[in-house]
Amino acid sequence: MNYEFQPLGDQAVVIDLGNEISQAIHEEVQSISNLLDEHQPEWIIEYIPAFTNITILYSPFLVYQQIKQTETLPYDWVCAQLRQMLTQNKREKVPEPRTIEIPVCYGGDYGPDLANVSKYTGLKEDEVIKKHMNGDYIVYMIGFAPGFPYIGGMDETISTPRRDDPRLEIPAGSVGIAGSQTGVYPITTPGGWQLIGQTPLPLFQPEEDPPSLLQPGDKIKFTSISEKEYLAIKEDK
């Protein structure tokens, strides 16, 4: 594994693993996340995985209290510790990812921009839905909003630019397309994505642990449901 350390402010260090979004780098990020899940030293506050790196938030003062050496910069000590952990990280493969099924009621009032996507791509609405369902999706990271997945693997032929006039309120559960990305909105937020459907599943569940339905590394399978099924699942939740 090739990596570099760089500080992010005076209480965090970024482990950089590359410059482009790829499955290989994603697996390295996952491998480090798994390592930290198994053994998180107490000076680490938490970690934030992203596409090409993983940021470790730590407490310089806890480090200082632990090493009791005023001349050693906590950052240098933290990097040395992390280097040791990464060297000893023997796992070659990350565990088999979970596949999470996300039922979507496509089109109509649930996906007011499906017609836009159809018009822009020159594909029939049915074809857009089919291509959206057939993607080989992987969750690279969670960010932007609680439980919001950055998903890779959408069929390029249904790529559509963001709306010129962003909506002030996008309902929770909306499934959208922005450029070559697809995503699901966990909470009501403003946004410019082209909305093609809605899922009745709550992606952000503050009472649950973890609070996010999806986690980095998950595979996603979108399935199509009717309005009746949508309402039934929603009722259940």
Next chain:
Amino acid sequence: MLKVLKSGLLTTIQDLGRYGYQKYGVITSGAMDPEAHRIANLLVGNDQRTPTMEITLKGPVLEFQEDALIAVCGGNLSPMIDGETVGLWRPIYIKKGSELRFGNPKKGFRAYLSIAGGFEVTSVMGSASTYLRAEIGGYKGRALDKGDTINFGELSNSSQKAFDELKDMAGSKPYQTMDWFVATEFSAPIQDEPKLKVMEGREFHLFTDDSQSSFFEEQFQIDSQSDRMGYRLQGSKLELTKQKDMISEAVTFGTIQVPAEGNPIILLADRQTTGGYPKIGQVATVDLPRIAQLKPGEQVSFEQISHKQAQYLLLEREKQIQQLAQGIRFKNR
């Protein structure tokens, strides 16, 4: 219990933030001025992480329905008890039936009200901080409103001693303060047109030479579109040598990022967990409390320090807070 008679501009319950869930996109929230929050707690004998009330510019009116030991730290928003001005940075006993209100803001932007035993609110994911957009944490996931009532927790031993001593001294008066207060650099961080200590950000080198020097030499004005999420700044437009497609990654409290239109944003307590704009700088942790006290419209500039200096300053500050905590424990003994 206390009752909110008037809500003020934005009054929320905060602690030191909801850490541990950023990998799920859950923002940290927490006090904008963590030092004022911590010291307010120390003064009343609480753990530093106990929830306090963050008060913004125009403070609330609060009716105490039982006796309490409180402290107000941070910006001077003119706290008054039953019409009489009370000092900041000290333990205050307040009698049942008295009213704490805030007058015209004198200095700073945010004050922290602590109460011995802490405000009793439900902890969500290990924190009492209010996360307004997701409507979780704090008081019912929202800012305090007229008519709300909040209970206090049990007093610690040191809180009880200070409480008893002040109650004795108070007699029939509505309140009584200790004859000492915190008079260190903690209680005086609020300057006009401050120069904030800032490190180079991860993408500093991607900015043009002109932008790099403007960033550390010129003044920026805090835009009216500034809130707990971030402070937007107006000044020289900051530009990259060439456009670069950034890949989203983690940001932290104090990260200064620059969207395409060229105006920097300082990310604060309610920032998103990740960002996709180039980061030109990062405010040193020791100077975060100074930002929290700046109002929209004020001027700010940046003074460059190294990452190493920032980390040593942080250690120094933590040692000072520890000493202060010991000093207060000794006084309240």
